[in-house]
Amino acid sequence: MTLPHPTHTGKVRIPGLRWYIIALICIITCINYIDRSSVGLLVTDFGPKLGITRQLYGNVATILLFAYTLSQAVSGRLYDRFGARIGFSVSVFVWCFAAMAHGFIAGYASFAICSFFLGLGEAGNWPGAAKVIAEWFPQRERATGMAIFNCGASMGGVLAPLLVARWLDPLLGWRKTFIVIGCLGFFWLAAWLFVYHPVNRHPRLTNDERELIELGHSSSTWLQAPPVMQLLKLRQTWAILIARFLVDPVWWLYMLWLPTYLKDARHLDIKAIGAAAWAPYLAAAAGALFGGWLAGRLIRARFSVNKARWIVIGIAACMMPFGIFAAHAATTAHALECIAVVLFGFQMWISNVQTLPSDFFPTNAVGTVAGMGGMAAGIASGIFILFTASMVAHFGYNFVLTLAGAVAPIAAILLFLIAGPIHRLELEPTTKH
Numbered sequence: 051m052t053l054p055h056p057t058h059t060g061k062v063r064i065p066g067l068r069w070y071i072i073a074l075i076c077i078i079t080c081i082n083y084i085d086r087s088s089v090g091l092l093v094t095d096f097g098p099k100l101g102i103t104r105q106l107y108g109n110v111a112t113i114l115l116f117a118y119t120l121s122q123a124v125s126g127r128l129y130d131r132f133g134a135r136i137g138f139s140v141s142v143f144v145w146c147f148a149a150m151a152h153g154f155i156a157g158y159a160s161f162a163i164c165s166f167f168l169g170l171g172e173a174g175n176w177p178g179a180a181k182v183i184a185e186w187f188p189q190r191e192r193a194t195g196m197a198i199f200n201c202g203a204s205m206g207g208v209l210a211p212l213l214v215a216r217w218l219d220p221l222l223g224w225r226k227t228f229i230v231i232g233c234l235g236f237f238w239l240a241a242w243l244f245v246y247h248p249v250n251r252h253p254r255l256t257n258d259e260r261e262l263i264e265l266g267h268s269s270s271t272w273l274q275a276p277p278v279m280q281l282l283k284l285r286q287t288w289a290i291l292i293a294r295f296l297v298d299p300v301w302w303l304y305m306l307w308l309p310t311y312l313k314d315a316r317h318l319d320i321k322a323i324g325a326a327a328w329a330p331y332l333a334a335a336a337g338a339l340f341g342g343w344l345a346g347r348l349i350r351a352r353f354s355v356n357k358a359r360w361i362v363i364g365i366a367a368c369m370m371p372f373g374i375f376a377a378h379a380a381t382t383a384h385a386l387e388c389i390a391v392v393l394f395g396f397q398m399w400i401s402n403v404q405t406l407p408s409d410f411f412p413t414n415a416v417g418t419v420a421g422m423g424g425m426a427a428g429i430a431s432g433i434f435i436l437f438t439a440s441m442v443a444h445f446g447y448n449f450v451l452t453l454a455g456a457v458a459p460i461a462a463i464l465l466f467l468i469a470g471p472i473h474r475l476e477l478e479p480t481t482k483h
Contacts, residue, residue: 078238087210091324104442125141126419126424127417185263186249207331281477296458337393337401345358370396
């Protein structure tokens with residue numbers, strides 16, 4: 051066993067430090083999803099009390115996604131310009147304060163305002179995580195790092211129904227529940243500021259690990275981010291944007307509407323929702339880990355990065371149409387099983403699609419491209435969620451689930467055709483002044 055050893059400054063160096071860093075990213079992503087899921091879970095409690103109808107909730111969800119979309123592009127540039135230490139500090143402060151503020155809402159207007167700032171802060175988690183993984187992991191480990199990060203999202207989906215709907219809401223009521231879960235991120239932030247520093251000046255990083263991390267890194271890692279217009283001229287950028295635009299609404303549908311679907315279509319109360327809704331997200335967590343593991347395993351088996359990514363993405367795209375079977379399931383258990391397959395496939399997909407910016411682009415562009423991908427995802431998800439309530443009212447949940455189940459294979463084909471073979475692109479350097 052390798053023991054930590056002191057640096058010349060007297061600080062102890064920590065072998066495998068990158069795994070501690072990604073563990074912190076996983077934890078904050080879990081908290082992010084607990085905070086986000088609590089809105090959809092607790093609205094089944096406070097909605098009728100405050101006059102929040104299904105249509106009004108759909109409007110609030112769209113407002114949250116609008117803020118999320120707006121923030122994605124801004125956050126990507128924030129992380130590329132100021133780094134992950136400052137970027138995560140800003141993002142976590144904004145969304146945790148907004149989560150706590152939900153405990154004081156009095157009606158539709160205040161609910162919408164709080165959800166806007168929740169989305170504004172939470173969006174930064176994704177380009178920030180992509181930036182950290184690109185900086186801290188060699189290429190062959192990035193899908194694994196992305197899988198661990200995305201596992202946090204799925205585990206948040208697992209824990210939220212149990213923690214929020216099953217335990218805190220019956221014990222404390224919905225207002226105090228919002229305040230309690232909003233506090234979680236501030237405890238994480240203290241640990242983040244203590245542990246995290248950039249790779250190029252972290253005092254506890256061993257020389258061996260630094261050399262491993264720098265494999266495949268270009269000299270552009272610490273240069274200024276390239277202009278957005280330069281990136282938009284590349285077909286690889288558009289391939290990522292189109293893939294995120296088409297498929298991410300599937301995740302948001304189940305994240306924001308699954309509790310309401312279980313209440314309306316399957317006639318479950320909030321305690322029963324808390325007992326059942328966690329299962330598909332546990333499958334999603336497994337999918338995230340499996341997708342990252344499989345890509346890494348294929349690369350270690352001497353598959354090219356190109357073949358490994360496309361194999362995993364292709365398999366994942368074939369799993370998401372199981373949502374069509376969920377739409378026509380005879381029992382709640384069968385519907386949840388099919389939804390679990392969908393979310394397993396989605397997390398396999400996203401763990402590898404979110405790795406594409408670091409596969410194609412130099413590190414100083416990863417946050418920007420990831421942010422633009424998140425913005426595309428947010429625009430599509432906002433449009434889809436905006437019309438979900440109307441589609442449910444006119445056509446029923448079966449139509450919505452069937453529509454969501456059909457898009458992933460189309461998106462995979464477009465991604466393959468537009469992006470082409472995976473290889474590192476050389477961009478014209480932009481130096482800091």
